[in-house]
Amino acid sequence: MIAAVAEKYNLYTKITGGQRIDMFGARLEQLPEIWKELVDAGFESGQAYGKSLRTVKSCVGSTWCRFGVQDSVAMAIQLELRYRGLRSPHKLKMGVSGCARECAEARGKDVGVIATADGWNLYVGGNGGATPAHAQLLAKDLDDETLIKYIDRYFMYYIRTADRLQRTARWQEELDGGIKHVEDVVVKDTLGIAADLEAAMAKHVDTYIDEWADTLKDPERLRRFRSFVNAPDQKDDSITFVPDERGQMRPATAEEKAAAAQQPVLIGASIPLRSRDENEV
Known part of the structure; x- marks a missing residue:
């Protein structure tokens, strides 16, 4: 089940020094979906948070x-x-x-x-x-x-x-x-x-109590797990990932984000300014 969830949501996984299994890279709005699958399979929260x-x-x-x-x-x-x-x-x-x-x-x-x-x-x-x-x-x-x-x-x-x-x-x-x-x-x-x-x-x-199993039963608490209040199903595109050398994904560095950008982002309009000499711009 852990492998199935990791593959479905493309999560970076490793065994920790404390003999747990890490799964990194889930987006905020994915957490209730992921935990529902894990709880239904018999897992409970390890309170690592x-x-x-x-x-x-x-x-x-x-x-x-x-x-x-x-x-x-x-x-x-x-x-x-x-x-x-x-x-x-x-x-x-x-x-x-x-x-x-x-x-x-x-x-x-x-x-x-x-x-x-x-x-x-x-x-x-x-x-x-x-x-x-x-x-x-x-x-x-x-x-x-x-x-x-x-x-x-x-x-x-x-x-x-x-x-x-x-x-x-x-x-x-x-x-x-x-x-x-x-x-x-x-x-x-x-x-x-x-x-x-x-x-x-x-x-x-x-x-x-298992905190995640309890949270899944509470619609009010589930409202916290969304990136945007007015667009609960919209993901945060500012968070980007790149393939890791072991075939898993990891967070992109600042340089990798810049290289992946198609063009610079312009905010607002460009307004020409004229000097007192109208022949100069």
Whole structure:
């Protein structure tokens, strides 16, 4: 279905570093049509457009890898289904590795989970980008239930106290006490708010909706998806694409747009001006 939609709408596609599939190049008015086809086929929105959970990257884990000590794929799926759509001060990325060899790069994520022979080690506050940071160990050798409970508390505490557009790594650095303070709140419950944080996450899980499936049912929201208010079916011709070297399309550069233009665009009329000497123009 993804391939069929990509071919029908001529979308540029690739597999992302976070193990998703990108489809680029859809026009604004095409989005409801595309999402209707995807939703009808059983897909749901991944909220890549929001400050929310993006990906839960995983290695193959104990199912196939001879070094794996836990089922990292099953845990990654469980975490993604739990935290999908969770709005936060900034985007959230997670990783689950099935052993200490760390093929899912969990310590480069906001929350990273690494399997041990006795359970899971939980790391928090990592990210890549221009100022990368390794996630720090918060708790070790956790069972599944305790792991999820601590992640619930960590995410909700971050959401409630971080500044807007502040990633978890920068938030932890600016907290008084740093990772020790996070441990006190999340693991030891020194502030006595653990139950409240868990309840807030449970409410998110219970009230989750697929935003695109919900939008398709709302004519008022669908009105937003058009390039021109007075011409809802008209596309924006200022957006142009050219074939890519791999046979897919990509946005045209300024030079390519100029070369493709048939003639210069003239705005208004040319008005001759005469000087005081009427023989000069």
